[in-house]
Amino acid sequence: MPRLLTSIVLSLVAIGLVSCSKSSTPSAASSGEITVLIGASNPMTGPQAHLGKDNENGTRMAIEDANAQGFTIGGQKVKFQLVSEDDAADPKTGTIVAQKFADQKVSGVIGHLNSGTTIPASRIYSEAGIPQISPSATNPKYTHQGFKTAFRVIPNDTQQGGELGRYVASKIGAKTVAVMDDTTQYGQGLANQFEEAAKAAGVTILTHEHTDDKATDFQAILTNIKAKKPDIIFYGGMDAQSGPMMKQIRSLGIQAKFLTGDGGCSTEFLTLAGAAGEGAYCSLPGMPIEKMPKGEDFKKRFNAKYGEIQDYSPYCYDAVMVMIDAMKRADSTLPSKYLPELAKSNYDGVTAHISFDENGDLKGGVITVYQLLSGKWVAQDTLGGKPK
Amino acid sequence: MDIFLQQVINGLVQGSLYALVALGYTMVYGIIELVNFAHGEVVMVGALVGLSIIERMAARGDTGWGVIAVGVLVAIPSCMALGLGIERIAYRPLRKAPRLAPLITAIGVSIALQQLAALIWGRNYLHYPEVLANPQFHIGGAVITQIQLVILTTTGILMLVTWVIVQKTALGRAMRASAQNPSVAGLMGVNVDRIIASTFLMGSGLAAVAGVLVGTYYGVGNHTMGFMLGLKAFTAAVLGGIGSLGGAMLGGLLLGVIENLGAGYLGSLTNGAMGSNYSDVLAFLMLIAVLIFRPSGLMGERGSEKV
Numbered sequence: 176m177p178r179l180l181t182s183i184v185l186s187l188v189a190i191g192l193v194s195c196s197k198s199s200t201p202s203a204a205s206s207g208e209i210t211v212l213i214g215a216s217n218p219m220t221g222p223q224a225h226l227g228k229d230n231e232n233g234t235r236m237a238i239e240d241a242n243a244q245g246f247t248i249g250g251q252k253v254k255f256q257l258v259s260e261d262d263a264a265d266p267k268t269g270t271i272v273a274q275k276f277a278d279q280k281v282s283g284v285i286g287h288l289n290s291g292t293t294i295p296a297s298r299i300y301s302e303a304g305i306p307q308i309s310p311s312a313t314n315p316k317y318t319h320q321g322f323k324t325a326f327r328v329i330p331n332d333t334q335q336g337g338e339l340g341r342y343v344a345s346k347i348g349a350k351t352v353a354v355m356d357d358t359t360q361y362g363q364g365l366a367n368q369f370e371e372a373a374k375a376a377g378v379t380i381l382t383h384e385h386t387d388d389k390a391t392d393f394q395a396i397l398t399n400i401k402a403k404k405p406d407i408i409f410y411g412g413m414d415a416q417s418g419p420m421m422k423q424i425r426s427l428g429i430q431a432k433f434l435t436g437d438g439g440c441s442t443e444f445l446t447l448a449g450a451a452g453e454g455a456y457c458s459l460p461g462m463p464i465e466k467m468p469k470g471e472d473f474k475k476r477f478n479a480k481y482g483e484i485q486d487y488s489p490y491c492y493d494a495v496m497v498m499i500d501a502m503k504r505a506d507s508t509l510p511s512k513y514l515p516e517l518a519k520s521n522y523d524g525v526t527a528h529i530s531f532d533e534n535g536d537l538k539g540g541v542i543t544v545y546q547l548l549s550g551k552w553v554a555q556d557t558l559g560g561k562p563k
Numbered sequence: 564m565d566i567f568l569q570q571v572i573n574g575l576v577q578g579s580l581y582a583l584v585a586l587g588y589t590m591v592y593g594i595i596e597l598v599n600f601a602h603g604e605v606v607m608v609g610a611l612v613g614l615s616i617i618e619r620m621a622a623r624g625d626t627g628w629g630v631i632a633v634g635v636l637v638a639i640p641s642c643m644a645l646g647l648g649i650e651r652i653a654y655r656p657l658r659k660a661p662r663l664a665p666l667i668t669a670i671g672v673s674i675a676l677q678q679l680a681a682l683i684w685g686r687n688y689l690h691y692p693e694v695l696a697n698p699q700f701h702i703g704g705a706v707i708t709q710i711q712l713v714i715l716t717t718t719g720i721l722m723l724v725t726w727v728i729v730q731k732t733a734l735g736r737a738m739r740a741s742a743q744n745p746s747v748a749g750l751m752g753v754n755v756d757r758i759i760a761s762t763f764l765m766g767s768g769l770a771a772v773a774g775v776l777v778g779t780y781y782g783v784g785n786h787t788m789g790f791m792l793g794l795k796a797f798t799a800a801v802l803g804g805i806g807s808l809g810g811a812m813l814g815g816l817l818l819g820v821i822e823n824l825g826a827g828y829l830g831s832l833t834n835g836a837m838g839s840n841y842s843d844v845l846a847f848l849m850l851i852a853v854l855i856f857r858p859s860g861l862m863g864e865r866g867s868e869k870v
Contacts, residue, residue, distance in 0.1 A: 221787055224686035358840055384830070385840035389791055391781045394573040395826030396839045402566045415688050419781050427569075428699065428706050446690040447783055 208252035211508045213238060213495065214276040214305075215257055216286035216296070218264035222389060222415040225443060225485055227288055230310060231259050232481040233488025234285045237495035246499070249506050255499070262292045264388070269296045277303035282508050285494045288487070290314030290361040297325045304510050306517055308498060310490035313437065313460065314364040318534040324510075326517065326531055328493050328524070330460040330540025330559075332365045335436060338542045338558040339409070339458055340372025346544075346556065347432065347456070349406035351379045355396065355420075357388040357412035365436045366411030373409075381405050388413060393420045394427065401429045413438040418447020425451040432456065440545060440552065441485050448547075455547045456555075461526050463543055463554040464489065469525045493524035565704025570827040571820060572702075576711045578819020579718035580780070583773040584796035585803070585811035586725055587766030593806040594742045594762050595658070600669040601649055603793015604676035605642050605767050607786060609774030611684050613638040614691055614784045617775075621692035630694040631779060638771040645676075646767025647760055655756070673790075680786035689784040714776050721769060722812050728765070729808060738762060742806070802850050804863025813861060821846050 215234045217227035238255045246253045258281060262269040269292030276284055277299055284300060284307045287293045293312035300307040301322035309317065309327045313335060318325050343349045352373055356366035363385070370380055381403040384396045397420070400408060408424065408431050410417050417439035424433060433455040435444075440457035448455065464470040464484065473489055481488075498513075500522050505513035522529045530538045542559050545552040584606055591599045613634035620630045653668040699706050729735040740748040741758045749755050777792065778784045795818065803814025825842035837844075853861060 220681070220686070222688070222785065224681070225688070228686060382830075383838075385838050387840065389787075391783060391788070392573075392577055394577075395570055395823040395842065398566055398569045398573065398823075399827055399830070399839065401569075415783075415785075418688065419783050422782050426697065426699070426706075426708055443688055447688055449690065449693055449782065 208254050209508070211253055211255050211502075212258050212279060212281040213255055213498070214272075214279070214281040214284040214286070215259045215491075216262045216269065216272045216276070216284065216292070217259070217288045218292075219259070219261035221263050221265075223264045223288065223413060226311075226413075226441075226487070227261070227264075229481075229485035229488045230286070230288050230491045231257075232477070233310070233491030234259075234495055236477060236480060236488075237492040237499075241495070241499050246503065248502055248508055253502075253508060262287055262289075262296075264289050264292060266291050266295050269293070270299060272296070273299035276300075277305060281305060282502075282510060283308070283498045285310060285491055285498070287312065289359065290317060290364060291359045293317050294320075294360060297322055300324050304514070306498065306501075306510055306514050308494040310494045311437075311487040312361070314360045315368075316360070316364070318536050322535075323518070324514065326497075326535040328490050328497065328526065328529055328537055329487070330537055330542060332361075332368045332436075334540060334559055335458060335460055335542050336365045336368025336370075336411075337372040339434065339436065339544070340369045340374075340378070341376050342458075342544060342556070342558060343369075343373055343407060343409070343434065344376035344378050347407060347434075349378060349432065351381050351403075351405045351407075353381050353400045353403060353405040353408045353431070354383040355393075355400075355408065355410045355412075356383075356385055357390075357416055358385045359388050359412070361438065362388070362411035362413070364411070365438075366409065369409055369411065369436075386412075386416065388416065390416060391419050393423050397423055397427050397429065400431075401427055405431050407432040407434055410435040410439065412436075414441045414444040414447065418444045418452070421448035421455060422451045434458075437486065442483055443485065445547070445550065445552070452547050453550075456544060457547075457552065458542050458544045459486075460540060460542055461490075462541065462557065463545070466554070466557075467526050468523060468528070473525045489525045493522075493526050493529060496524060497522050497529055566827065567824075568703055569705040570823045572705055572707050572711065574820035574823030575816060576714050576780070576819070577823065578799075578816035579715055580773055580777055580792075580815075581796045581799045581818055582812045582815025583718045583721060583769050583776075584792060585800040585815045586722070586808065587770050588797050588800040589803075589805050589807060589811040590725075590729075590738075590762050590766050592800070594738060594745075594759055595654070596662070597654060597665050598669065598797065599649075599654075599766075600666070600793070600797075601653070601672040601676060602766065602770060603789035603791075603796070604673050604680075605646055605649075605770040605789070606774040606777070606792055607680060607784075607789030608645055608676065609638040609642045609767075609771030610778040610784045610788060611680060611689070611774075611786070612641045613771070613775035614689055614778055615684075617694060618692055621694050626694045628695070631775065635772055635775045638775050639768045642767040642771035642774070643764045646763040646770070650760055650763040655759075673793075677786050677790070684784075684786060686786065691778045691782045691784055693782070695779075710780055714780060717772065717776065721772060722808075725765065725769065726808055734758075734761060798846070798850060801860055802853055804857075804860025807860065807862045807864065810860050810862035817861075818846055821849055 217230040260272040273296035290312040313332045315331045315333045356362040440459045501517035505516040617634040657665045737753045799814035799818040803810025825845035826839040
């Protein structure tokens with residue numbers, strides 16, 4: 176048996192080696208123009224690959240738009256080039272990707288998708304002095320580590336979880352809630368913020384259960400929850416889990432309502448949950464795409480190029496544009512030169528008017544709650560912030 | 564009590580799926596002492612092939628068990644061909660090589676299949692069409708759905724069939740002979756290569772059924788779905804005693820029930836110190852405990868331990 180175990184360990188190591196050996200080399204600058212590398216790190220494999228691809232597409236579209244406009248920065252023609260890497264939504268792989276970006280001397284990073292990968296990677300970017308804008312990491316900790324290079328263009332979970340906790344009490348009228356999360360920095364962070372706010376609003380927390388971000392069977396936990404008869408179940412995690420979970424909730428005969436955060440607010444949830452999803456609530460930071468300042472136009476162009484928007488591609492687009500805007504104002508693509516300008520951003524993006532507070536968090540962000548009605552997410556209420 | 568019953572029912576259903584996949588691991592291991600790490604991926608391919616068929620038929624408006632049956636009937640030969648191909652390309656040329664070599668090719672095949680599936684079916688989570696009304700039955704406060712009943716009976720029948728083939732037929736006798744000593748079996752007129760190929764055929768066929776059942780049960784299919792399932796089923800096979808058919812069945816059911824009871828009761832037993840997320844830890848602790856006292860698993864034969 177020991178030899179068998181050794182073999183298993185070896186094979187796991189082998190898997191690790193194979194999955195991180197993917198490489199890409201930036202091309203050298205051609206005459207008369209400089210090539211500026213923009214790194215993008217998202218999970219391109221594994222359960223969240225669809226969201227990673229969506230992010231990559233949003234980032235790519237912005238870079239192609241910028242190149243089509245043609246910028247001259249510091250007297251030289253600038254060509255932006257996307258360097259896309261797969262972090263597999265895994266914190267360890269995320270830091271490897273970050274180190275690679277630092278070694279390649281990318282001018283800026285758009286990413287990562289998950290809080291779990293964004294937070295450990297942010298230290299590496301900070302030490303290398305590379306500005307990082309996450310389009311989708313909502314865990315508050317990311318921008319509260321004292322790093323000058325960390326920004327995000329999406330409201331954080333203190334706000335999202337807080338608003339949702341109060342919403343459950345005031346609008347949905349629930350008295351008791353069962354909380355579940357996927358033990359990732361995003362899911363658990365959001366669930367904890369939610370729990371705190373709901374408790375403060377007078378809602379009783381019956382239980383707080385945990386699963387993981389690769390599970391498909393939640394029946395054991397749900398059976399426990401069924402026994403406690405909550406008014407509503409809150410899940411902090413991604414659609415790949417919440418979709419099947421929703422089905423199992425109904426097939427176990429649980430009548431409770433269901434609420435989840437932005438990780439479950441996707442078209443994917445609709446297909447995965449099927450008819451069982453009817454009536455579920457979810458929230459997205461920001462406005463519905465139709466109500467975003469330039470949402471309609473973005474949607475039309477994105478759909479023509481890449482198909483349906485999953486979640487965060489508009490935020491990726493904005494992140495790139497804010498970064499390039501700062502480079503233009505600083506008249507330099509050097510991170511040390513344009514970083515101070517980035518902090519002073521004042522930019523009309525697709526998703527919102529973007530400016531950062533002293534931590535690098537988005538100022539005046541809003542949260543929108545949706546409900547699944549007749550097979551469609553319908554915007555219900557926009558909470559918090561000062562919608563502009 | 565009804566909660567306990569519910570957890571046991573869920574555990575048995577999940578466990579019977581583990582058991583079905585574990586049979587594939589254990590049969591291959593029994594004969595060529597190879598942990599076929601690509602087996603989980605064969606399950607995944609079965610699930611996705613089934614999904615493609617079921618999706619087509621559902622789009623035409625067909626519903627009911629017939630659709631699932633057609634899905635299974637197409638998935639089985641696809642997986643059998645795949646299993647045969649894997650054996651022929653990745654394992655047979657390495658039959659005389661050191662033990663680690665085929666293990667590495669197994670992992671290679673596993674990764675290749677995952678990526679291939681991602682190219683064919685995309686990276687998104689695919690929705691298994693609902694072609695069945697899924698009525699619920701109530702037993703003493705617990706709910707059991709029709710599909711759970713079907714999973715339990717199907718896996719039960721398949722396990723029985725497998726057992727009969729291995730224990731009561733000429734093919735089975737040849738399999739057992741090849742497992743004991745391939746070269747002597749060869750001298751006795753057994754075509755060992757063919758026996759090994761038919762072992763892969765049987766295992767892959769079972770994997771195809773398991774794949775379609777898993778997809779129908781959870782309503783999702785994805786190119787990564789085979790990995791964790793394969794790992795759990797492998798664990799079940801080791802728990803029961805790898806190489807032993809009865810062990811794979813027992814190990815699967817046991818692992819399913821332990822996981823569910825663990826998730827159900829760990830929280831209240833430890834007063835909240837360990838939540839439902841520790842159910843895997845509990846399952847693996849059980850595995851370690853079993854292996855300390857019975858190194859060859861619950862039903863493994865002591866003498867045949869060769870690893």
